[in-house]
Amino acid sequence: MSPEPADRGAISHPAPGPTELCTGGPPTDVMASTTGPPRDQPGAPCPCIPSLAVSDVFTALDASPRGLTPAQAAARQARYGPNELPGVGRGHVWMRLIAQFTDLFAVVLLVSSAITFLAYTLEQPQDPATLQLALAILGVVLLNAGIGFAQEYSAERTAESLQAMVPHTCRVLRDGEPRELPARDLVPGDVVLLEAGDAVSADCRLVEAHEVAVNNAALTGESDAVARVAGPVPAVPTLEARNCVFMGTDVVAGTGKAVVSATGTATEFGRIFRLTAAAPRQKTPLQLQVAAMARRVAGVALATGAILFAVRVPSGQPFVDTFVFSLGVMVALVPEGLPATLSVSLAIGVRRMARRHALVKQLLAVEALGSTSVVCTDKTGTLTQAEMTVVQVWANGVSHAVAGVGYAPVGEVADAGSVRELLRTAALCSNARLVPPTSRDGWRVLGDTTEGALLVAAMKAGLDPSVEEARSPRVAEYPFDSVRKLMSTVHGDADGTYRACVKGAPLELLARCDAIDREGTRTPLTEASRAEVVAAADDMAGQGLRVLAVARRRVPGPRPALGDVESKLTLLGLSGMYDPPRPEVRDAVDACRRAGIRIVMVTGDHPLTAEAVARRVGIVRGPAPSIVTGAQLDALNDDGVDALLAGSAELLLCRVSPEHKMRVVTALQRHGEVVAVTGDGANDAPALKHADIGVAMGASGTDVAREAAVMVLLDDSFASISTAVGLGRSVYRNIRKFLIYLFSHNIAELVPILVATLAGFPLVPITAVQILAIDLGSDVLPALALGAEPMEADVMDSPPRPRRERLFSTAVMGRILFLGGIQALGVCAVFFWHIHASGIPYADFTRDDPVYREAITMVQAGIVVSQFFNALAVRTDRQSVFRAGLLSNPWLIGAGCVGIALMAAISYAPALQAIFNTAPLAPADWAVLAAFGALLLAAEEARKWVLRHRSGSPKGGT
Template sequence: MRKDEGAGAASGSGPFPPVRELTAGDVFASLDTSRRGLSAAQARTRLGRYGPNELPRAQGRAVWRQLGAQFTDLFAVVLIVASGITFLAYGLQEPRDVGTLQLAVAILGVVVLNAAIGFAQEYSAERTAEALEAMVPHTCRVVRGGERLEVPARELVPGDVVVLEAGDAVSADCRVVEAHELEVNNAPLTGESNAVARSAEPVTAGPPLEARNCVFMGTDVVAGSGRAVVFATGAATEFGRIYRLAAAAPRQKTPLQVQVASMARRVAGAALAIGALLFAVRLPTGESMVTLFVFALGVMVALVPEGLPATLSVSLAIGVRRMARRQALIKQLLAVEALGSTTVVCTDKTGTLTQAEMTVTQVWAEGVPHAVSGVGYTPSGEVADAASVREVLRVAALCCNARLVPAEGPGGGEHRRVLGDTTEGALLVVAAKAGLDLGAEEAAAPRTTEYPFDSTRKLMTTVHKRGTGYQACVKGAPGELLARCTRVAWEGRCGPLTAQDRAAVVQASDGLASQGLRVLAVARRDVDKPRPAQEEAESGLTLLGLVGMLDPPRPEVTDAVAACRQAGLRIVMVTGDHPLTGEAVARRVGIVRRPDPVVVTGARLDTMDDEALDTLLAEPSELLLCRVSPEHKMRVVTAFQRRGEVVAVTGDGANDAPALKHADIGVAMGASGTDVAREAASMVLLDDSFASIAAAVRLGRAVYQNIRKFLVYLFSHNLGELVPILAATFAGFPLVPISAVQILAIDLGSDVLPALALGAEPPESDVMERPPRSRRERLFSAPVVGRIVFLGGIQAVCVTAVFFWHIDASGIPFEDFTKETPAYREAITMVQAGIVLSQFFNALTVRSERQSIRTVGLLSNPALLAAGGFGVALMVAISCLPPLQAVFNTAPLDAADWAVLAGLGTLPLLADEARKAWLRRRDERRMTGAQR
């Protein structure tokens, strides 16, 4: 048997006939095994040939590559170039200036610091993600050498005979050779929540997942028992196929990545161009090349926000920590902001919107409906007028093979899990809610025989000893069971089932079905022997009532959907489930509110070309995509992105993985999700709560707002640094009004901490009431640039005026100034101090775009006040302490100087408060006009 035989058997390719088309006996021969299973020696040989039964781990970048990548960012390159120029200038200076060397080392230190912060954040997130537990089960039961053994799942090989029982997880792709009412849950692969029956009979060729005689890795046995022969393991399984599909999908860059890269290119280009231009302008003056290099460097440093990379990384890290408190694990820092720019959410249904736990919500008995509270398998809740439905639920519970067992893990409490069919589990739970002691009922009515459910009869019947006689308990499809009923027991009577009664039952059944409920009818009959003929046990029945159940939405989903809608997000359900089921759940959670949603199946998607799909997605209708495959999901995500949408995809199954990776932001479920989905996603919800999506969008939007706030803060003072240099150049002043080392002191000493404090600003109150921003919107949008010019222009005019006022007041001609002239040292000190003070007030005003500082609260961000105070204190030290004076070439300022600078520093705050007040009044006038 060749190593690719497993894949060939699954897909229908290769030299061997597909195992699904063979009889059970031929399956053993085809896979070179027997009903006694493989021998230990055969198993070892095949394990060496095929390898472990596990999915290949994603190959992450080496640590040194991750660290090295931090130095390839364009901002890092610009700073490295600036440091190199400074080192060169130091080497060419005669005599050499120690301050130039200090500047070069400081710039290089900034690069290292930025790289260390970014690397630490990404490395920590990756290690946390690797710690998530894998989905594939650790052990399984096999027959080897005629003995039933439990072996590690990774040691399964093609030819192994696997024993399957209710509650087992399937560890490899297998061909069923023996089935006893065997049913499996294929939701992790197909997204369909209903259990599907498996048989040992041959089937014709077709898609592997539709083969009714095969079970697949990652799925669960929910009912019955059987045996199956492994034909594919590891990456050769259907689970592995989807894993490879997800691995091949390229990771999309987030909008922030694109915008930061664009911003870095623009800033770097502008810095180099202006520096070169001014170098050329001053070249004819006869200054030395070294002096001109240092001058050009000062201009370049003035334009490059050295603290921006670190500020950006820490701001995103703050968002990561905030989301972690909401049980959301962010694997990539930039994914934080991507959520804030999301415009479309493509969400899975089973396990994402719903709890993947069937729950009875209504019991129709005594001719009237009875509501049932509580969700899932926790027997907490109650049935309205329980006494009236107790007999219906007693009979339904006796006609079940499932069992409720305590949930695994710490903190399980009252929660239960189902061994067996989830529908029967829901019946047992509702019986317990009605006050029935299931153990006592089974003891009082021991089972004597059973006629299992089959797809032809659509019924299941059990016979129980009851007192001196026997009773048949029957449950099944309403139409099939009603046809076998002749009597009815409700409303205090037990008599013939009239035509009027039949009409009432049909109407009630249709009403429950229209709510998206799965409906079962329940009936009984007294018989006179423990093992009556099946026809006798299932005819002449007495109808007791109907039971309606569904896989309930998570309780927090409705509010989360409403919050996303208010935020302008379009929510599209993308599921492998039936259209009626999908629409019912979508209506319950608020994704669908109109009477005519557009429901499109995978089969219809196959008939649509890209143009038709684009037209469909462009319609503003409520859209549901049902019965879709992983390839369909990827195609839909790509189509949305083609339209300029920022797409978030949620899901928990392996079938969701390709779309999760291809999306702008993939959100996987951590508790119930598969390892493939978690690996593909950018974010993992550790508590599986869809409500975390809305919270994450809110935090993501706040991150983007805060980034824009500190961009305005950082770049506005760049004008205050650049304009005095330009003014001095064109005025013919021989020295710079502010040196490169002073600029670096402002950028790193006085600006970084306030910028970090701005990055920690909580979300503004109306952040979820605004529409999502366009993917095409730039960080440096017109309003942002306008505000930078507005605030920076005020600073620039003030510090330029202060500089030349102080120079003119000295009475010294321009050509006589040197670096050691006291008036010059005082003037450049005032420029630096003026920028620091104005930035202190600037930090307060940029905290909001429209709200007054009085509304925001002057003391509501104490970290910002402390950071600004530190910057001012540092400036005082630079002005007054001799060691720092020697480094920065500064001079002490008197109280009058500080008073003038403080007054000028408040001008940006006062001017922006006036601007905000004008904007608020304009908005009020527009709102008043619209109301009229």
């Protein structure tokens, strides 16, 4: 990672002097401990800022409580630059286009085309067929490059998406006057005004905080709102400093003032930008295997062409003719149509996934999904609905169920009358607001989601929070903090008395209670009743619920001391809530388990919350899963991480940072796993990009997550991942089918040329232009139809294939040789039968001889017809094609008929005869060719029959 420019976006601190406030050194291993930009990075904020008193913050940041003057702001704007993240350097369009010609197949064909042009210029006389060949090869390269360029033109926009998440305007003090400014104009030292609903525009240190709570989910992945304070805190990692707020997060409650300490790339958001930009996009297994296949095929083609050239030149053949002949052999071995066929076939998979709510942005990612062996999934918004819901209320020694899920106030509370006062008190002691649905959005909560859940529960019990607030208006508030773990409000009643409403952690609140409400009567709290409350709270926590206790008391006036408010309380009861899992997730998890896919939860949330959700959705089923926090990961070296991942069947990673996620993904990939990572926050972007498959949420996900991922779930449903994996596996099977289809006829193209050479025949049985016509004309549509074969029922009942499994396995190569050998025998037979039947000596044949033209037409037509039957044969591996249904893929039948029709046009149309040097075939010729094709299908059916009976399964599978 290259350092940012000096003084970029944060106050730089001079060497400590006599009055220098910043005396603390940098924290140890800053990046590893998620403390933000390293202290030694130019422009990084001083790590001592959180520990300073409010008055010293202004001094350290060279700021004033009245804000900066316009002159100071302008000077700092010039010094630090705009508060934005730089765009990603994408390179010129022409560079991307040139990159399409660096593929090995493209290089081989470009060289072939250039050499053919050269041969044409050296020929005496010049043969138009040689020029046609050169132009045809060049056309193939241009076609494939055009398809590839069109598919890859959408470049990375992760940095722009990060910038888009930064709010466009903010409110600041300039010369003591509040002003609304573009967020890009913020500079270090600016005083920012914050209130509930604001998005934070830069990294800031709070200097005033009135009940401020922020949602850091975009940075930390933790869904809970976090309370903020203005006073100094002990030295901790920056993200853990309770008096700091960060770019890209949201204020969900309260008001405050904060001084900007870092802008642009020096912020925590900028750190994620640098991580995302630095993470390389991983090659998919299919990319690696196709590249390996291209190297092997190109090597074989070049070697074969060179050998034949070396054999024919000493025999007295003209040098240029021999060279063009050898070039034709090489072209016969290169599957020119493969890149285009592969791209379009994968595009079919993309469309199928889109219909299942999974948008795939890169074609090769479709196949990679099928080889996924590990899914590292986020929790909030991915497995859960990101909507806190009260599901249980305990009062008077009885547990009351609360029906309904989410923020819609639909459902009811069992025996609501017994808990109405508890829910009324909880609703009064809340700052959240429930927003009714609109035409675009459903019910939403503005503010803390926990408080929103209490409001919804109150409404389900028949209460109207706004009416209750009007009846008992709030006159004082004592906000929640992590020391007391309580929040209290004071309300005036109609009779002129005042009442305190308190909610918070059960044990802390219980310690401040001396009575308990029993059916409306204040009853002294005994040891037995205390034990009863603790047991009820433990029972709720054991169910994975977040438990809040609620209490109240009369107070002497509108502004009582905190000690009077939070003592001698009467406990009303407990509420238990949770973020409900998506209903379809459990079935999706079960499907992944059947498919041999391991699921690892990776979240920024609390371990207990993570385990509870994991058990509900079926990720954890055993009694003792491995639960590891980010801090524990930091204590492990690479060997320790490897041992952890290898030895834990059920693994939950909690309280983790983006670096932790990337480390886990890298470790899994090091072990040969194909890793899919799901996420929705900006903090997920580096891991999404680094994974083999990055899967982002479309509805709730951030822009940066969607741009960093290669797949976006439009419905945010984890179940779509299971479906996408099945479709990916189906795509891989279909790719193997059309590879067998494509490469088997290469043998039929090459063998006649070799046989003719060995037999001393002076001409080729099939020309390079004819080969290109087969590869791009007759073969592409049937190959695409094979790529569109529907997903088989058993596709998710087998484990993922190994990452190192070869695309051309022994079984695939054997099948290619078997089918290609039969085709080769057929076309060799028809060619030499035609030649011998003429009675003309080999030496007397010329390119324009009618018999020769008929013979090479028979060879081309024989390959096309046999490929029609071959396409039917390769649809299944072991099952009879007649059992699968000859017409069950009508596109394949149609595509085969189009290929035969094209071949007929080449045979009969005078214009095409002139290009391909062909001749019209008689009906008897077509009958002979059809007989050879039927023989191929029969031989393949016999092979499948043997395989089925050897395995003891006569009906077999596919």
